[in-house]
Amino acid sequence: MKRLLGVALGVLTAIGGFVDIGDLVTNAVVGSRFGxxxxxxxxxxxxxxxxxxxxxxxVAAASGRATFEVxxxxxxxxxxxxxxxxSFLINLMTxxxxxxxxxxxxxxxxxxxxxxxxxxxxxxVWLVIWRVRFTIMENVAGLLGLTLIVFAVALFLLKPDWxxxxxxxxxxxPEQETVWTYSYYAIALFGAAMTPYEVFFFSSGAxxxxxxxxxxxxxxxxxxxxxxxxGLLSVAIAACAAVVLLPAxxxxxxxxxxxxxxxxxxxxxxxxxxxxxxxxxxxxAALETTLSSGYTLAQFFGWSxxxxxxxxxxxxxxxxxxxxxxxxMAVLATGVDPVQVTEYSVVFSAxxxxxxxxxxxxxxxxxxxxxxxxxxxxxxxxxxxxxVIILVASLAAIPLMIVTGAGS
Amino acid sequence: xxxxxxxxxxxxxxxxxxAFRARPAARPALVALAALALLTGCSGGIAQSVxxxxxxxxxxxxxxxxxxxxxxxxxxTKAATDTSLEDGLKEVEAGxxxxxxxxxATQEERVAQKQALDVLDQCAAGFATARAALAANDGGSPSLxxxxxxxxxxQDALKQLEGAVGSR
Amino acid sequence: xxxxxxxxxxxxxxAGRILDAQLHLMDRQVLDHDGVPVTTVDDLEVSGPALDVxxxxxxxxxVITALLTGAVLGTRIFGGRPPSSRLIRIPWKDVAxxxxxxxxxxxxxxxxxxxxxxWVRDKIIAxxxxxxxxxx
Numbered sequence: 218m219k220r221l222l223g224v225a226l227g228v229l230t231a232i233g234g235f236v237d238i239g240d241l242v243t244n245a246v247v248g249s250r251f252g253x254x255x256x257x258x259x260x261x262x263x264x265x266x267x268x269x270x271x272x273x274x275x276v277a278a279a280s281g282r283a284t285f286e287v288x289x290x291x292x293x294x295x296x297x298x299x300x301x302x303x304s305f306l307i308n309l310m311t312x313x314x315x316x317x318x319x320x321x322x323x324x325x326x327x328x329x330x331x332x333x334x335x336x337x338x339x340x341x342v343w344l345v346i347w348r349v350r351f352t353i354m355e356n357v358a359g360l361l362g363l364t365l366i367v368f369a370v371a372l373f374l375l376k377p378d379w380x381x382x383x384x385x386x387x388x389x390x391p392e393q394e395t396v397w398t399y400s401y402y403a404i405a406l407f408g409a410a411m412t413p414y415e416v417f418f419f420s421s422g423a424x425x426x427x428x429x430x431x432x433x434x435x436x437x438x439x440x441x442x443x444x445x446x447x448g449l450l451s452v453a454i455a456a457c458a459a460v461v462l463l464p465a466x467x468x469x470x471x472x473x474x475x476x477x478x479x480x481x482x483x484x485x486x487x488x489x490x491x492x493x494x495x496x497x498x499x500x501x502a503a504l505e506t507t508l509s510s511g512y513t514l515a516q517f518f519g520w521s522x523x524x525x526x527x528x529x530x531x532x533x534x535x536x537x538x539x540x541x542x543x544x545x546m547a548v549l550a551t552g553v554d555p556v557q558v559t560e561y562s563v564v565f566s567a568x569x570x571x572x573x574x575x576x577x578x579x580x581x582x583x584x585x586x587x588x589x590x591x592x593x594x595x596x597x598x599x600x601x602x603x604x605v606i607i608l609v610a611s612l613a614a615i616p617l618m619i620v621t622g623a624g625s
Numbered sequence: 626x627x628x629x630x631x632x633x634x635x636x637x638x639x640x641x642x643x644a645f646r647a648r649p650a651a652r653p654a655l656v657a658l659a660a661l662a663l664l665t666g667c668s669g670g671i672a673q674s675v676x677x678x679x680x681x682x683x684x685x686x687x688x689x690x691x692x693x694x695x696x697x698x699x700x701x702t703k704a705a706t707d708t709s710l711e712d713g714l715k716e717v718e719a720g721x722x723x724x725x726x727x728x729x730a731t732q733e734e735r736v737a738q739k740q741a742l743d744v745l746d747q748c749a750a751g752f753a754t755a756r757a758a759l760a761a762n763d764g765g766s767p768s769l770x771x772x773x774x775x776x777x778x779x780q781d782a783l784k785q786l787e788g789a790v791g792s793r
Numbered sequence: 794x795x796x797x798x799x800x801x802x803x804x805x806x807x808a809g810r811i812l813d814a815q816l817h818l819m820d821r822q823v824l825d826h827d828g829v830p831v832t833t834v835d836d837l838e839v840s841g842p843a844l845d846v847x848x849x850x851x852x853x854x855x856v857i858t859a860l861l862t863g864a865v866l867g868t869r870i871f872g873g874r875p876p877s878s879r880l881i882r883i884p885w886k887d888v889a890x891x892x893x894x895x896x897x898x899x900x901x902x903x904x905x906x907x908x909x910x911x912w913v914r915d916k917i918i919a920x921x922x923x924x925x926x927x928x929x
Binding site for chain 1: 819820821822823829830831832833835862866869870893894909910911913914917918919921923924925926927928
Binding site for chain 1: 677680681683684685687688691692695699700701702703704705707708709712715716
């Protein structure tokens, strides 16, 4: 019974933890501009994140090593440092976007201007990282994030024409868009579903929680059940936008537009749920990305790290995270639009994907680390297929960004 | 190679493996990208900018109308409506300032700029009315229907302009 | 052990495991005797004859004298060499075990390699309330 509860908790946390500001914004933008014609991208992204989160979790459980230690050992110092710089900067961008997302959601709840919420949000993130236990932090954020299910509830309450909605599922470019903007947003959506920080966080989290090979089954269930359900949540966000915003000729550029379909379908109660959900999801993701920036730096340079240690026993790790939060705050204080930061961060995540996934794939095949838990043949074939997809997305992202003027 | 030295030798070298030599960094791809950026940045012109501004603003006005209607139906809290209107106004302002910055070369372009500015001003005024209505939600004037009316008029003007820009 | 002329002799048999410095030592995580991360192996210090000097027959083979860390990572990547006095060394005699990670047989706390960690802890982290709070 207790074991079953543990499994349920893990799955629920994975669902709630799947959605972050990148998923929220990108799915709403895509839904409002392209309808449901990109659901296939979410599906591809979800299978990809299941594959690689599972793999990096297995590496962490079998070898006790987190992703970035392994990246440096495999790539060497020079390529490792290049990888660290890119991954770290993109992660920092995501930290900034998530904190901005918390602030925007709090503005929606209070009408107090979001810039005033930013120091509050950043301080709260730091306090949780400083004091709260890892498992509590993970579970509370994940469970509160589950309230985002209200997107699915609202979709039903909106009573859409299900046949017409299903008709949008086929991949096709709407007439007011070009094939270039379509491809650009497809890559953004893919990047939002597969953000690299999830892999850093997942593998480091497995070390934090002291996972061993015995926990692999639980890990597999969390990922294989939780992430696809989280993906369904993403699709519900896009569908809500497709039902309410697309016909009105609205293309999403702010978080206040993301919540309108929920209010339309489920009224003030739905609004309350969605605001709690957005705050929890972005706050949880802000914790994860901030920790990830600490993890990547500490693991590359071999510092002592982890929330399971006292802050004084992982001093550089904690200082690095404080500095990251300060930088994120400083960037937001310039008045840059957090939604725009988010849109760029998901595209750059897509660009950086091969940097993370290739080393994970290599190490997952290395018996020196993995012993008998190396990748099976099926996983390797899937891994290679995804490596090709990831490489294509990564290489196409910047040219598409230029051609489409970042999707405008 | 794993034995401890019995005496420290006079000269010590740090190991510097051959694998870490600098690679030649020729990046023709980057140059091509820069050229592409230049090309796309220069194309378009006035009609393009006006049409982008109009499209963004009509999306913002449509959002504001939905938010106002939801507010009147009791589906949206005042804080959320207020934030929606603020975001929409920001969008319109951004479009307006981008049109304002254009430097038209022909008479036709000057007319297009003037028309767009008039309509975008009307949009901004519509937002002002709507926000005032929301703030005066105690039965005073303007009322929320007044705000919605102002936004609806702005929306009509935008549609006409959109048609005009599209036909040019 | 080398003959002055003739073909090269076969590689002498060595008792124990053969380690590739590049593959098994460089960039590996270093843990102290309690399993606490100390640093990463940023470079190695090898005893041996000076560069560009004819090696006289009968010279003892070079051995690793220390693991290096600190600024040497920068110079390893971007070129150059810090002065010998600036190298932060973990003497090879402190190394207890080489597997996926390098384990030391001593505590990491008093090592030179930990001075930045100690400084950050004493000057910043320990001064913030709760810095020594045990999260468990």
